[in-house]
Amino acid sequence: MQRARGRAAVRFASSDRGVRLAGLHQSGAAKALLPRTHGPVPEAVFLNTAGGVTGGDVFDYRLDLDAGARCVATTQTAERVYASSGGAGRIDVRLTAGAGAVLDWLPQETILFDQAALDRTTEIDLGPDAQCLSVETLILGRAAMGETVRRLALRDRRTIRRNGRPIVAEPVALDDRILARGDAAGLAGARALATLVFVAPGAEDALGPVREDLAQATGIAAAASSWDGRLILRAMAPGGAPLRRALVRLIARLGQAGLPRVWQA
Numbered sequence: 001m002q003r004a005r006g007r008a009a010v011r012f013a014s015s016d017r018g019v020r021l022a023g024l025h026q027s028g029a030a031k032a033l034l035p036r037t038h039g040p041v042p043e044a045v046f047l048n049t050a051g052g053v054t055g056g057d058v059f060d061y062r063l064d065l066d067a068g069a070r071c072v073a074t075t076q077t078a079e080r081v082y083a084s085s086g087g088a089g090r091i092d093v094r095l096t097a098g099a100g101a102v103l104d105w106l107p108q109e110t111i112l113f114d115q116a117a118l119d120r121t122t123e124i125d126l127g128p129d130a131q132c133l134s135v136e137t138l139i140l141g142r143a144a145m146g147e148t149v150r151r152l153a154l155r156d157r158r159t160i161r162r163n164g165r166p167i168v169a170e171p172v173a174l175d176d177r178i179l180a181r182g183d184a185a186g187l188a189g190a191r192a193l194a195t196l197v198f199v200a201p202g203a204e205d206a207l208g209p210v211r212e213d214l215a216q217a218t219g220i221a222a223a224a225s226s227w228d229g230r231l232i233l234r235a236m237a238p239g240g241a242p243l244r245r246a247l248v249r250l251i252a253r254l255g256q257a258g259l260p261r262v263w264q265a
Contacts, residue, residue, distance in 0.1 A: 004050035006030025010043060014068035014101075022066065030059050040252070041257040046107075047076040053091065053166055055084030055117055060092045067098035074260040075107040078139075083115035088153060093122040097130040104255050108263065109192075109245065112174075117153040124160045131200035131253050133248040135247055138172070138242040140179075140191045145259065149191075151176050158220065162201060167230060168197055170235075190221075191238035192243045196253050198231040206231055206254060213253060217246040226229040 003097065008030040011023035018040050026032055033045040035091065046061050051058065063073050073095070081089060097103040105124065112118065127131055136158065141147035152174050160168040172195075187193075198206060207226040214222045219242030222235035233250070237243045252258055 002213070003056040003058070004029045005058050006048065006050070006071055007062075008032040008046055009062040009064075010034075010044045010073075011066070012044075012069040013066040013072050014070075019069050019071070023064070030061065034256035035261055037261075039257055041102075043260055044071055044184070045076050045260070045262055048079060048106045050226070052082050053089035053118065054082045055087040055089055057089040059090070060094075062094045063096070063103070065097045065101040065103055065130075068098050069098070070102045070256060072104040072106065072255070072257050074105075076262055078109040079107070079112045080113065081116040081118045081248065082113050084117040084153075087115035088119045088155075088179070090222050091120040091122070092182055095123070096125045097127060099127040100129050101127065102131045102256050103133075103212070104251075104257070105132065105134045106260055106263070107136065109139050109244070111139045111142065112149060112154060113141060113154060113263055114147065114149045115151045116149075116232070118250070120156045122156075122158045125164070126160065126162045126199065128163060130162075130202060131198070131256075133251070133256075134158075134160070134197045135194065135251065137240065137243060137247070138174075138193040141182060141230040147178045150179060152179055153184040160197060162199070166233060167199065168232070169171070170195060170197070186238075190238060192240045192245045192248060194233075194235045195248060196231075196233040196235075196247065196254075199229060203229050203231045209253060210250060213249050214246070218242060220246055222246065258262075
């Protein structure tokens, strides 16, 4: 069976006239769209034209912001990871933000189907005073279709560095054994998981308002903490809809330019 391959890379630079596109590469089944925006912050939208990921597929996405540049990056739609007939699909995401740059990495949900196998790495490197908002959401099957995920092999490693030093490390591993557990050590019946990370000077000041937003959210279990220029929130829910509603509100609060347009479609 033919496997899908793709690489998309975008670079933005800052100039006297604002942020400008400084580089664009696309190959295979990976594309990068640059929709027109009405504000000063550009958007980059990554797209998998293969329609999903399965065993043996390899995708590479890269976004580089030069010093002082800004960007909101997302994905065109939810990424679907289908049952694997052999081996794991691989997705590598590498994002860099130079000194004083502001990056929002807001991919839409990753939907994992029964017998899916995925190995994903997300690395974000921040320069001095750079700021980053990152959101990742995992959904186990499609609840509306009555799907149940019993077999799964997920390795999802997320790392954020400041000046080359790791400041956030978020390894996520889900397999058959964890799915079978119904207690707090497993998923406790949740079918959707989300992590939000906000790294910025003074990020601690946002903790109170974020907790107020969480107190008003319904249908989710969530907690947030903040220290030393970073805020981390983890949430889980029986389905993806309540998580998405909560994240929309949080992105509106913490993001530099609100929701990406594709999130509003």
